[in-house]
Amino acid sequence: MNAATPSADASVNRRFPDGFFWGVATSSYQIEGAWDEDGKGESIWDRYAHTPGHVKNDENGDIANDHYHRYKEDVALMKSIGTTAYRFSIAWPRIFPDGTGQPNRLGLDFYKRLVDELLGARIEPFVTLYHWDLPQALQDKYGGWQSKETAKAFADYAGYVAEQLGDRVKHYFTINEFASFVEGGYQGFDVQMGGGKTIHLGGAPGLVLSDSDLKQVRHHAVLGHGLAVQAIRAGAPAGTQVGFAENMRTAVPVIDSPEYVQAAEAATRDRNAGFITVMLEGRYPDEYLAEAGGQAPKFTDEELATIGTPLDFVGINVYRPGSYVEPSDKPPGYRDIPINASHPKMQSEWHIFDAEVMYWAPRHVQALWGASSIFITENGCAASDVIASDGRVYDSDRVMFLRAHLGQLQRATADGVPVHGCFVWSAQDNFEWIYGYGNRFGIVYVDFDTLERTPKLSAKWFREAARRNAVV
Numbered sequence: 001m002n003a004a005t006p007s008a009d010a011s012v013n014r015r016f017p018d019g020f021f022w023g024v025a026t027s028s029y030q031i032e033g034a035w036d037e038d039g040k041g042e043s044i045w046d047r048y049a050h051t052p053g054h055v056k057n058d059e060n061g062d063i064a065n066d067h068y069h070r071y072k073e074d075v076a077l078m079k080s081i082g083t084t085a086y087r088f089s090i091a092w093p094r095i096f097p098d099g100t101g102q103p104n105r106l107g108l109d110f111y112k113r114l115v116d117e118l119l120g121a122r123i124e125p126f127v128t129l130y131h132w133d134l135p136q137a138l139q140d141k142y143g144g145w146q147s148k149e150t151a152k153a154f155a156d157y158a159g160y161v162a163e164q165l166g167d168r169v170k171h172y173f174t175i176n177e178f179a180s181f182v183e184g185g186y187q188g189f190d191v192q193m194g195g196g197k198t199i200h201l202g203g204a205p206g207l208v209l210s211d212s213d214l215k216q217v218r219h220h221a222v223l224g225h226g227l228a229v230q231a232i233r234a235g236a237p238a239g240t241q242v243g244f245a246e247n248m249r250t251a252v253p254v255i256d257s258p259e260y261v262q263a264a265e266a267a268t269r270d271r272n273a274g275f276i277t278v279m280l281e282g283r284y285p286d287e288y289l290a291e292a293g294g295q296a297p298k299f300t301d302e303e304l305a306t307i308g309t310p311l312d313f314v315g316i317n318v319y320r321p322g323s324y325v326e327p328s329d330k331p332p333g334y335r336d337i338p339i340n341a342s343h344p345k346m347q348s349e350w351h352i353f354d355a356e357v358m359y360w361a362p363r364h365v366q367a368l369w370g371a372s373s374i375f376i377t378e379n380g381c382a383a384s385d386v387i388a389s390d391g392r393v394y395d396s397d398r399v400m401f402l403r404a405h406l407g408q409l410q411r412a413t414a415d416g417v418p419v420h421g422c423f424v425w426s427a428q429d430n431f432e433w434i435y436g437y438g439n440r441f442g443i444v445y446v447d448f449d450t451l452e453r454t455p456k457l458s459a460k461w462f463r464e465a466a467r468r469n470a471v472v
C-alpha cells in the first residue's frame with residue numbers, strides 16, 4: 001500500500017517542548033471587584049468607570065467577578081481544566097492606597113493567600129505589576145505617567161512586592177501593554193481595520209495630550225519598567241525572573257521568503273520603537289528620533305541604560321496582525337499593503353483574524369533581539385457566548401481561534417523559537433474595559449447576575465491540549 005496511514009494520534013508530531021507552561025491570564029481591575037475593601041485606594045479605572053459615558057452601559061469593576069472573595073473556587077476551576085500557570089496582576093492601590101508611603105498589609109495578604117492557593121494546586125504564579133489600575137492619588141498629584149515621579153513610585157512599589165512575595169513568586173512582568181494604556185489613556189489611538197477603515201480606542205485617565213507630551217509619557221512608562229526591573233532584582237531572591245508584557249505591533253510578511261521576512265522584521269522594529277525596541281536595545285532608533293524632530297522625548301544616557309536593563313524573558317500579547325508588508329525599493333525598505341474589507345475577524349470590533357501572527361510575532365522577537373526566552377502573555381478572542389439549553393457553552397469560534405493560533409505557535413517552537421509558555425486570555429469572562437461585560441473573552445463563562453462559572457467548550461479543548469502538551 002502506497003498511501004501513508006494517518007497516525008492514530010495525530011498530535012504526536014504537534015507537541016510543544018517539555019516543560020511548556022499552559023497558562024490562563026486575567027488582570028486585577030477586570031476580575032477582582034471589592035473595589036474599596038480592606039483599605040484599597042481608588043484607581044484611575046475606578047474613577048474613569050464611575051464617570052458616566054466612558055464605559056458601555058456605564059458598567060464598572062466594583063464587583064466584577066468577585067474574584068477577591070471567590071479566588072479559591074477560581075483556582076480550583078483552573079486546576080480542573082489543566083492549567084499549569086496563572087498570570088494575574090496586582091492592584092497597586094491595594095498595596096499602596098496613595099501610590100506611595102505606607103503599605104496596606106490587608107491588600108498584600110490577599111495576594112499571599114492567592115499565591116498559596118495556586119502553589120497548593122501546583123499552578124505557577126506569574127505576576128503582572130501594572131495592568132493599568134494606577135492609584136488615582138498619583139494621577140491627581142503628578143498627572144500619572146506624565147511625570148517621572150510616577151515611574152519612581154512604580155519601582156518602589158515593584159521592589160516592595162518582590163521582596164514580600166519573593167519566597168513564593170519567581171516570575172514577574174513589570175507592565176502590561178504600554179502601547180494600549182499610554183496611547184489609549186493619554187491621547188486615544190486608531191486601529192487599522194479592513195477596507196481602509198479605522199476605529200478609535202481610549203481608556204483611563206482619558207486625556208488628550210499633544211504628540212510631544214505623549215512621547216514623554218511613553219518615555220516615563222519605559223523608564224518605570226527599567227527602574228522596576230532593577231528594584232525587583234534588588235528586592236527578590238536570586239533566580240527571580242523578570243520581563244514585560246507588550247502588545248507588539250507585528251508586521252506579517254505577505255510571502256514567506258527572505259526579502260519579505262526582512263521587510264516584516266524592519267517594520268516590526270520601527271512600529272514598536274517607543275516601547276519594545278527601546279527596552280530591548282537600550283536606545284531609540286535613529287528614525288524614531290529623526291521623525292519626532294523637536295517633539296522627541298527628553299532623556300539622558302543613564303535613563304536609556306536603565307530602560308535597556310537586560311531581561312530574563314520577553315512577554316508578548318498576540319491577538320491580531322498589526323499589518324501586512326512587502327519589500328519596497330524606497331526607504332524604509334518595506335511597505336504596508338491594505339487590509340481587505342472582507343478580511344475575516346473575530347467578535348471585538350478591532351479583532352482582525354490571522355493565526356499566522358502567532359508564528360511571526362515570537363520569531364521576529366528572536367530574530368530582531370536575540371531573545372532566549374519568550375512567553376505569549378495573552379492570546380484569545382471574544383465570542384457571542386450563551387448557555388445552551390443543555391447547560392453547555394459552545395464557543396466553536398474560540399476553539400477555532402485557539403487551535404489555529406496554537407498550531408502556529410507549535411510551528412514556531414518546532415523551528416527553534418524559544419517560546420516557553422502561552423497564557424490564554426482569559427481564565428474567565430470579565431470586565432472588558434470600555435466594552436464592559438458584553439465582550440466575553442473567557443474559556444469559562446460567567447453569569448454576571450449570579451456570578452456562577454461554567455467552563456466552555458474551549459476549556460475542554462484547552463484541558464486536552466495541556467494534558468497532551470500538543471495541538472489537539
Ligand code: PNW
Nearest residue numbers: 027176177180191247319320350425432
Ligand atoms: C488586551 N487591539 O488589550 C489587555 O491586556 C486585556 O486587559 C484585554 O482584556 C484584552 O487584551 C482583550 O482586549 C487589548 O486593539 C487592547 O488589538 C487592544 C487590542 C488588543 C488587546
